[in-house]
Amino acid sequence: MAEKITKRGVNYSEWYNDLVLQSGLAEYAAVRGCMVIKPYGWAIWENMKTVLDAKFKETGHVNASFPLLIPKSFLEQEEGHAEGFAKECAVVTHYRLKTDPDKKGKLKVDEESRLEEELIIRPTSETIIWNCYKGWIQSYRDLPILINQWANVMRWEMRTRLFLRTAEFHWQEGHTAHATSEEAVEETVKMLHVYADFMENYMAVPVIKGVKTANERFAGAIETYCVEGLMQDGKALQCGTSHFLGQNFAKAFDVKFLNREGKQEFAWATSWGVSTRMMGALIMAHSDDDGLVIPPRLAPLHVVIVPIYKTPEQLAAISAIADNLMRELKALQITVKYDDSDQSKPGWKFAEYELRGVPVRIAIGGRDVENGTVEIARRDTKEKSTVKNEQLGLYIKQLLEDIQQNLYNRALQFRENNTHAVDTWDEFKTRIEQGGFVSAHWDGSSETEEKIKEETKATIRCIPLDAVQESGTCVFSGKPSSQRVLFARAY
RNA sequence: CGGGGCGUAGUUCAGCCCGGUUAGAAUGCCUGGUUUGGGACCAGGAGGCCGCUGGUUCGAAUCCAGCCGCCCCGACCA
Known part of the structure; x- marks a missing residue:
């Protein structure tokens, strides 16, 4: 596909x-x-x-x-709330349709069914x-x-x-x-x-x-x-x-x-x-250019096993190994799928499961049957390794935990590499342009916040809970400030 | 709401400018066979209100008008 x-x-x-x-x-x-x-x-x-x-x-x-x-009048009760949401509400005004006498097979709103009070979805x-x-x-x-x-x-x-x-x-x-x-x-x-x-x-x-x-x-x-x-x-x-x-x-x-x-x-x-x-x-x-990368703790499927075979005998031998392995993995609450469908070749399957972000792929081929090994590929790093087909359950369990941790570490590293404290307006504009979080002093006024947004498209994402108190001057207005806030362009 | 793009086979698209046999390709799908360590190959087959409505014309996927829908980029938002 x-x-x-x-x-x-x-x-x-x-x-x-x-x-x-x-x-x-x-x-x-x-x-x-x-x-x-x-x-x-x-x-x-x-x-x-x-x-x-x-x-x-x-x-x-x-x-x-x-x-x-929700009755429209409910939404009106709290003023700020009403203003905030009024512009984006779907409104139910009628409760009935009828056949259109002018257009065969068409339905139209029955005007007689107008609600006394509109309802908001x-x-x-x-x-x-x-x-x-x-x-x-x-x-x-x-x-x-x-x-x-x-x-x-x-x-x-x-x-x-x-x-x-x-x-x-x-x-x-x-x-x-x-x-x-x-x-x-x-x-x-x-x-x-x-x-x-x-x-x-x-x-x-x-x-x-x-x-x-x-x-x-x-x-x-x-x-x-x-x-x-x-x-x-x-x-x-x-x-x-x-x-x-x-x-x-x-x-x-x-x-x-x-x-x-x-x-x-x-x-x-x-x-x-x-x-x-x-x-x-x-x-x-x-995720990356090859597809999704899903953290093991949320992945619907943790492990996929792909057989590689030339003869029915080979497939039978591989399936026996896969069966044992699956039993072992399931006992450890690891979800596993054995894809022995002959509709597509192994290469196709590899690409497909990578696209879907399955954290671990195990390939078992003729070589592996002979050597008592399997090939294990992890989605996060794309690393492949051939390992002995012994005690695999615990090995995979540990591998899934490593992947989970690695994804977090990688994301954290990325964030740290892309978070910068700046103290001047020029530096601020340059950094925002490059993306990432920019930590800067702000004078606390909505006006300044608005102007910064107009000029740079950056908004104050938040005032971090763990922000240290330090005196500085607002990066835009030069007015005094007691702590840094976090700016970024946002979705 | 402004700007742009698109609507043709399940999907992605070509054909439209310059109207003219039976509307094409790739991919997917079905049948049979050969394959299988990184998206295989051969042969055969099925599959289309060409977005909708109207107009021009001997003749419209193609030209004209109106309508509908979706996507992308901005302003607004979880």
């Missing part, structure tokens, strides 16, 4: 598109801006979900499901959920509420890109309610760390944890925390966000509770989410 992927060096975004389409992760849907996530892509997303879902539950959260449709669920919470919260004893929802949402984006920005996307959204501000902030930060841990230890993508500036903050939030990753083309990608919403939504939906002192108080809120956009991060962080 797949042929010629555009080289990264030639055109990075074409490379990305080719890769997504040809590796079978997804394809364009018949609907503008929407994508079909194919079984292989969905399998990776399912692995992400499984890990995250377990982490959410370990931290005390439970899952629930809220409606896809959820771009995010704060409003419908806080409307529910009003009924669920009367006392501090009802708090905290720690709920997560796995769902699809819709934002009518002007411009879309596979996984990175589609009109419909899948995500999880946590929505919690707390009795105190401190507790809500603690929750916000806790979930940020859950995300960072996931990105680094499963996706093998190192991330910077930080807070957004006012400009970049979520619509309706008091504070937005984020994890930012760096892609191979030097652009930053926001991988996840966790918001401290203060009492904004409680006030908007009149969610009050009686505290210990018997006084009415508005509840404190957080929301946090990661989406199928992480698929984009996964792809862009590790």
Whole structure:
């Protein structure tokens, strides 16, 4: 099937598109801006979900499901939120079609079925959920509420890109309610760390944890925390966000509770989410000109075994070896596929599994049967080695861990090589042009932030949580600053 | 919403400028055979409302008008 992927060096975004389409992760849907996530892509997303879902539950959260449709009036309740999302909402205005009397076989909207109040296809669920919470919260004893929802949402984006920005996307959204501000902030930060841990230890993508500036903050939030990753083309990608919403939504939906002192108080809120956009991060962080490179901990398939044979007898001998090996690997929770299909030659299979990013390939041929060996090839480095066919299970298990670690180290090294502290405006412009993170002093004003964006297309990705306090002067305005912030061009 | 591109076989595309037999190629698919240590080869076969609607013409994939759709680049966003 797949042929010629555009080289990264030639055109990075074409490379990305080719890769997504040809590796079978997804394809364009018949609907503008929407994508079909194919079984292989969905399998990776399912692995992400499984890990995250377990982490959410370990931290005390439970899952629930809220409606896809939100009454328009709900969205109006919280002013900042409404402004932020109004421009990109799909609106349901009617509930019925009828056959068109003028055009045979065609349907038209039945004007008599107009809804009294329009419904919005959820771009995010704060409003419908806080409307529910009003009924669920009367006392501090009802708090905290720690709920997560796995769902699809819709934002009518002007411009879309596979996984990175589609009109419909899948995500999880946590929505919690707390009795105190401190507790809500603690929750916000806790979930940020859950995300960072996931990105680094499963996706093998190192991330910077930080807070957004006012400009970049979520619509309706008091504070937005984020994890930012760096892609191979030097652009930053926001991988996840966790918001401290203060009492904004409680006030908007009149969610009050009686505290210990018997006084009415508005509840404190957080929301946090990661989406199928992480698929984009996964792809862009590790893959190469030959195809995907998937970290073992998220790979739907860890090992593929390819037989190389000339005669049925040879195939039988190879299959016997493969059977044993598969049993051993499966016992170690390693997923393995034996591709003895005679539809394609070994070379074709090699290329195909490389394209799909399977971490380890084992080839067994006539030579190997004679010598009691197998050939093992790792996807991350493309290294091949011939090893004795003994104790292979543990060897492969270790190899998968090495690959996982190597991918992380490689990505971290890349980020470090592409993160620079600068102190002058000229240096800033040069560095931004070259890509990567630029650490610089900023005077803290939105005006300066806007001007820098206009001139360089760079935005403040975040104010890192671990930023050291040091006095300096803003790289643009020369005004005093107490810490460096992280700039980059971003997706 | 601005700029650009594209719509012809499952897929990628040629043909269109300059209208004229039965609309082509590659690849994929089906049948049979030979192959198999880095995307094999031979032979045969199936597969098309040429995006839609209308117009010009003896005749339209090709010219004209309108419409629809998608992709890419910008502004906006997870």
